Every structure is written in C-alpha cells, then in structure tokens.
Amino acid sequence: xxxxxxxxxxxCKNCEKGLTGFCLTAxxxxxxxxxxxxxxxxxxxxxxxxxxxxxxxxxxxxxxxDAEEKENDYVILSDILPTSYHxxxxxxxxxxxxxxxxxxxxxxxxxxMFANLKGASKVMVVDSHPDRLRLAEQLGAIPIDDSxxxxxDRVLELTGGEGADRGCECVxxxxxxxxxxxxxxxxxxxxxxxxxxxxxxxxGVFVAEDPGSPDDLMKEGKLAFDFGSFWMKxxxxxxxxxxxxxxxxxxxxxxxxxHLEPSRIVSHELPLGKAPEGYEHFDxxxxxxxxxxxxxxx
Ligand SMILES: [Zn+2]
Numbered sequence: 001x002x003x004x005x006x007x008x009x010x011x012c013k014n015c016e017k018g019l020t021g022f023c024l025t026a027x028x029x030x031x032x033x034x035x036x037x038x039x040x041x042x043x044x045x046x047x048x049x050x051x052x053x054x055x056x057x058x059x060x061x062x063x064x065x066d067a068e069e070k071e072n073d074y075v076i077l078s079d080i081l082p083t084s085y086h087x088x089x090x091x092x093x094x095x096x097x098x099x100x101x102x103x104x105x106x107x108x109x110x111x112x113m114f115a116n117l118k119g120a121s122k123v124m125v126v127d128s129h130p131d132r133l134r135l136a137e138q139l140g141a142i143p144i145d146d147s148x149x150x151x152x153d154r155v156l157e158l159t160g161g162e163g164a165d166r167g168c169e170c171v172x173x174x175x176x177x178x179x180x181x182x183x184x185x186x187x188x189x190x191x192x193x194x195x196x197x198x199x200x201x202x203x204g205v206f207v208a209e210d211p212g213s214p215d216d217l218m219k220e221g222k223l224a225f226d227f228g229s230f231w232m233k234x235x236x237x238x239x240x241x242x243x244x245x246x247x248x249x250x251x252x253x254x255x256x257x258x259h260l261e262p263s264r265i266v267s268h269e270l271p272l273g274k275a276p277e278g279y280e281h282f283d284x285x286x287x288x289x290x291x292x293x294x295x296x297x298x
Contacts, residue, residue: 011025083107110262130145173206202240267290268291
C-alpha cells in the first residue's frame with residue numbers, strides 16, 4: 001500500500017470536501033498534518049523502516065498486484081506525483097492551454113507530464129540546470145534556460161507576446177538567482193509570463209516564518225509581490241499543499257494502465273542508511289541527482 005505524506009482524518013469539514021491537506025483533526029489548532037513536516041504536528045518523518053499511521057483505514061491506499069514490479073512508480077504517489085498534479089489543477093490547466101512551469105525539479109518535471117496528459121498545446125519549463133532541462137525536453141516540454149534571466153522574454157516570444165494561459169510554481173521561497181536566494185523572483189516572473197486572466201498554481205513551499213532565510217522579508221514569511229501588475233492582469237492564484245487523497249487513487253490507476261511512468265525521473269536508488277548522502281547531493285543540485293528513492297532492507 002501507499003501512504004500520503006499528509007495525514008487526514010476523513011471526517012472533518014475539509015476532509016469531507018476532499019481537502020485532505022487541510023485536515024482539522026490530525027493537528028488540532030491548525031489545518032493540515034504531515035509526517036516530519038515543520039509545524040504540521042507531532043509526527044515523525046515517513047522515511048523510516050516502520051511508520052505508525054493515524055486514521056489508517058482512511059489514509060492507506062491499496063496498490064494493485066504489480067506493486068512490487070512498479071515500486072519506483074507507486075512510491076511517488078506519496079507526495080510529489082499528487083503535488084505535481086495539484087499544481088496543474090490549481091492553475092486550471094485545460095486542453096489547448098499553453099502552460100509555463102517554473103522549476104524543473106521532480107515536481108516541475110512531473111507537472112510537465114501532467115500538462116501534456118491534460119492536452120496542453122504548449123508546455124514550457126523554466127530552470128537553469130542543464131541536466132534538468134534535458135529531462136524536461138525528453139518529457140515533451142520546451143526547455144527554457146533562465147541562467148541569463150531571460151525566461152520571461154522567451155515565454156512571451158513563444159506565446160505571441162500574450163503570455164501563457166497557465167503558470168505553475170514548482171520552486172518555493174528558496175528560488176535563486178546566481179546562487180543567492182531571491183524569494184519573490186519566481187512569483188513575479190509568473191505574473192509577467194502568464195497572460196491576462198490566466199491562472200497560477202503554487203505548490204512550491206512557502207512558510208509562515210523562515211528565520212534562516214537571507215531575505216529579511218522572508219524571515220517573516222513575507223514576499224515583495226508585484227500585486228499591481230497581478231491585479232491589472234486579472235490573474236488568479238491558488239496555493240497550498242496537495243490534497244493527496246483527492247488524487248492518488250486516480251493517479252495509481254494511470255500508473256497501472258501504463259499511462260504514467262513517474263519512475264522516469266528517478267536517478268538514484270539508495271539504502272535508507274545513505275539518505276543523508278542523497279540529501280547532500282540533491283541539495284547541492286549535483287549534476288544528475290534528479291530524484292532519489294530510498295529503499296529499506298528487504
Ligand atoms: Zn480531517
């Protein structure tokens with residue numbers, strides 16, 4: 001079986017509506033609980049040999065008989081596959097739309113997969129790491145290298161000056177510009193590169209307080225956002241963590257049917273004991289470390 005990264009009760013007001021990322025029961029006083037996530041309850045992280053699962057009858061998703069064979073596909077149902085799907089839902093991607101995705105990490109790459117699956121007419125992926133952009137291209141997206149800061153112009157050029165119909169934020173507040181963090185960069189670039197009345201879906205993580213951020217505003221969870229341009233363009237933004245339960249059953253079935261192969265982005269498999277090493281490489285954006293799957297001893 002497969003567990004969502006967030007923990008939900010199944011019977012609160014939000015869970016009943018399918019908004020299981022914002023459960024009102026699992027972490028009282030807050031909306032939303034998760035394994036090993038700051039501010040999301042007293043639950044230890046899920047990258048472990050054993051996991052204690054609250055509300056297990058609601059949270060567990062049964063996997064089909066090919067679960068062992070497709071383990072590296074189904075494991076991604078826990079978090080980043082539903083998260084990638086969520087960004088396309090939040091942005092409102094529909095058939096024929098042009099879509100720009102900021103961030104070619106695992107979530108952005110799979111958002112590109114979903115945008116294509118939903119029949120987007122054009123999918124553009126913005127990043128500055130060549131290995132990630134190569135993968136984006138292999139997944140049928142137009143790679144846009146932003147290492148010179150020219151991504152917005154390129155998106156406008158590719159959309160006849162209008163901007164994309166939909167934009168997906170798959171970076172979060174630690175977005176960077178030449179190795180230093182500029183937390184408002186991606187959001188403001190999205191406002192510029194999405195057209196008037198377009199939708200923007202934000203799944204990259206922004207937190208209420210980030211005392212370690214080099215940016216003074218972001219220390220308090222704030223962002224210098226181009227609200228005037230956003231308002232003038234009549235755009236809309238939707239945000240937040242994925243309601244995994246709302247999607248994982250359907251996404252499981254797409255994997256089983258062979259329509260989705262999220263393991264295509266897995267670059268490394270490591271035993272659980274080597275997890276710190278995997279995190280170091282991923283954190284340093286070392287070439288080729290796209291996605292690590294941790295394996296417990298059989
Ligand atoms: Zn609930």
